[in-house]
Amino acid sequence: MTIHRLNCPLRNKELFAAKSEEDLRQIEQFKKGELQIEEGTTLLMEGSNAPQLYTALTGMGLRYKTLPNERRQVINFIFPGDFIGLQAAVMAEMQHTVVAATDMTLCVFDRAEFMTFFRNHPERAFDITWLAAVEEHFLGDALLTIGQRSALERVAWGLLQLYRRAQALDMTQGGQMPMPFRQQDFPDALGLSLVHTNKTLGKLRERQIATWRDGALSVANPSALAKIADVEWDELAERPFI
Amino acid sequence: MTIHRLNCPLRNKELFAAKSEEDLRQIEQFKKGELQIEEGTTLLMEGSNAPQLYTALTGMGLRYKTLPNERRQVINFIFPGDFIGLQAAVMAEMQHTVVAATDMTLCVFDRAEFMTFFRNHPERAFDITWLAAVEEHFLGDALLTIGQRSALERVAWGLLQLYRRAQALDMTQGGQMPMPFRQQDFPDALGLSLVHTNKTLGKLRERQIATWRDGALSVANPSALAKIADVEWDELAERPFI
DNA sequence: CGAGTATTTGATGCAGTTCAACGCTCGTGG
């Protein structure tokens, strides 16, 4: 088991802060095992009281919330390194649902041991808080986008977020990244209709800025995207992982 | 100084988890002092690298982000008990601006000591993470609201959030609460225009559900609001404070 | 090959934006 962790696929990505073997051993102790799930699997349910927490090791997923009237808001897309289930660990229950968009490998932790782990390893506790702060930052940006930007700006912003994360994780190749999400997921994240999102993507395709087709997103001109979205194109900051 | 903290105005509110004298002493050690600021003061600036952190003790404020083209998104309203500056403490800098909407009293902490405090007091560290998770929860709800709900639903949801927090803090009296915010702040929080928000508030006024006038919000029928917003009207869960 | 699902495109309608104007309140200065 220890071998697993020391082989942690996150460890050598540039995006993540370097960890000593001792650090990894701490995490290893907390770790219960690894979990393979298939595309489409619901990992955590809104309102549920999950006994386990996860870190995504490989694959992608998404978090969403639903309204009684069937409307759905995608909160965030999940990439390797994301910590899943903090709300369940800290508060009573999850406030959103998590599903796998591809097959995924997850690092599994036990919620019952969370408090002990948190107490005994302040550096790790700090990392968890860091991740929570990063998430808070992202959600603030998303709120700004949905609340204030036009459809074209939103779409550009959304593609840029995805592309930038993929790039930081070495998931891009020649401006291409895998896009396992259904097109419906994207408007649900941006607060737009499917039809209008599709037409907007069409504009970006015509202008040869970005193309989403056949499960892949290819971004020919990231700075044009950034200009449309009215954000600076900066690299993602290094972040910890658990 | 110790006397201050033991007199902490948050301590005896029902909303907040009870803390022992020992707990308070820990926080007291971390505390640098109290700060009085006037209505309109900007406490933290987006992009700034603040040396201090705060907990709101009295008064109200708001967090917002701006776009280059002047558009503004209000991220959240600040009430007593809110922790301010976590992002600056953990990451390099603040991602949003914080301003006071009324005169405020703040509990001041030193960012340089944050790491030490976090390490030495795991229970407090846990509380901070809890607060971060609560914020994440709120932001997810806000995203759902702005992304998926109609104007009337959004306004009802927004009023309900404000009213519910005020109620949990004993700031209401006979269905009334103070509303120090300018009407522009509200549409900026909901992703609507000022004009349309005003007209929507007018509808709620006509229907005698809620009235916002002269710096006070009076909610005659909270469950009608909840029904319009399509949420359940439940009490806020007890939460920790720092 | 046919049924179900995802993407694309065209046509129509409306919720919410934008523009515009007026009223109220309060502070300032003549």
Added chain:
DNA sequence: CCACGAGCGTTGAACTGCATCAAATACTCG
């Protein structure tokens, strides 16, 4: 003490970006 202007709230009228409706085209899998 009143005139004036600035800031905020309210209301009316016209416009438009995006939603909704509709339908055709691709793709997947039994």
